[in-house]
Amino acid sequence: MLMAPVTVMAASADRQALVPMAAGYLILMSALAGGLYRLYRPPATQAEPGQPPGPSPAGSRPRSGWAVQAGHVIGTVVWGYLLLMAVVVAYYYGVARVGPGFLEDAVTGNALLIGLAAPVFAAASWLAGRLRRRRGRPAGDPPVPGDLLPRREAGTARHLLIGYLAWAVLFGAVFAWEGLALAQVTGVPSLSDVVRVIMRYPAGRWALFALWLWAGWRIFVRRWQFLLRT
Amino acid sequence: MARYPLIGYLAWAVLLGALFAWEGLALARVTGVPSLGDVFRVITRYRVGRWALFALWLWTGWHFFIRGWHFLLRA
Numbered sequence: 066m067l068m069a070p071v072t073v074m075a076a077s078a079d080r081q082a083l084v085p086m087a088a089g090y091l092i093l094m095s096a097l098a099g100g101l102y103r104l105y106r107p108p109a110t111q112a113e114p115g116q117p118p119g120p121s122p123a124g125s126r127p128r129s130g131w132a133v134q135a136g137h138v139i140g141t142v143v144w145g146y147l148l149l150m151a152v153v154v155a156y157y158y159g160v161a162r163v164g165p166g167f168l169e170d171a172v173t174g175n176a177l178l179i180g181l182a183a184p185v186f187a188a189a190s191w192l193a194g195r196l197r198r199r200r201g202r203p204a205g206d207p208p209v210p211g212d213l214l215p216r217r218e219a220g221t222a223r224h225l226l227i228g229y230l231a232w233a234v235l236f237g238a239v240f241a242w243e244g245l246a247l248a249q250v251t252g253v254p255s256l257s258d259v260v261r262v263i264m265r266y267p268a269g270r271w272a273l274f275a276l277w278l279w280a281g282w283r284i285f286v287r288r289w290q291f292l293l294r295t
Numbered sequence: 296m297a298r299y300p301l302i303g304y305l306a307w308a309v310l311l312g313a314l315f316a317w318e319g320l321a322l323a324r325v326t327g328v329p330s331l332g333d334v335f336r337v338i339t340r341y342r343v344g345r346w347a348l349f350a351l352w353l354w355t356g357w358h359f360f361i362r363g364w365h366f367l368l369r370a
Contacts, residue, residue, distance in 0.1 A: 089347075089351055092343075092347045093344075093347060093351065096343060096348075099344070100338055100339075100341065103340060104337060141345050144342070144345075145345070145347075145349025146353065148350040152350065170362060171357065175354075178353060178357060178360070182356075224333060225328075228327050228329045229329055229333075229334060229337065232329065232334045235310075235313055235317060238310055239311075242306060242310060246303075252302065253306075254303045257358070262304070264359070273360075277360070283332070284332075284348065284352065
């Protein structure tokens with residue numbers, strides 16, 4: 066029902082997709098570098114052990130309550146959506162006019178996805194909270210919105226920097242292989258081609274969609290107990 | 296009919312397998328290996344990182360599941 070991927074893309078459009086792909090990789094790696102710099106900078110500037118972390122890097126004050134949590138999630142959704150739309154518009158007008166209806170498709174399609182994901186995320190959070198309570202753990206987590214704030218300052222730093230760099234290299238390899246595919250190197254399928262093979266069957270489509278939903282919930286919403294707070 | 300040689304798809308399998316293997320090491324608590332969740336936590340420490348990651352996640356969903364599907368625009 067949901068899936069009808071574009072089956073034919075012009076070679077030139079594929080090549081032009083290299084630009085936003087490389088930009089996306091650079092933005093993510095810049096964010097990772099910034100986070101790692103903050104994590105590994107000299108200890109004099111970090112919070113003392115046992116003390117709550119200071120203000121978030123963005124400058125927000127530590128507050129509690131579901132309204133703050135809702136604000137963080139909504140802020141991430143709204144600004145993330147607007148950022149994607151800005152990239153799409155810049156791509157369309159600055160790089161490649163890929164076809165009629167592209168912009169409308171981007172605006173409505175992504176809004177539709179958010180609308181589809183929101184109730185699933187709410188249900189998953191509610192279910193996770195119930196399971197946690199059944200196991201005897203408190204339903205609510207720290208008074209900050211879960212994964213949306215740096216709540217594991219010391220825990221995150223226990224890993225070696227080389228471990229994070231290994232992730233960057235692995236993702237770099239994935240982006241590089243995708244880049245070769247978009248550059249039309251003979252015999253190199255793109256990730257879209259691989260996904261298309263998987264989505265030939267309904268079970269594959271639904272499994273991939275479920276994986277995508279789970280990833281979003283896991284990254285952006287997990288431990289967000291807004292619906293369970295009294 | 297296959298558009299690409301099998302080796303091209305196998306390369307993707309190896310790359311994705313490497314990602315899963317590294318995540319497996321992290322979940323097995325091998326010393327010094329951060330999980331993907333740790334990496335995302337570092338990226339989302341900044342608002343821009345959160346927004347970029349959310350935009351990337353949204354784009355993947357749109358690109359793979361929705362793009363080309365115009366039901367909201369159909370007359």
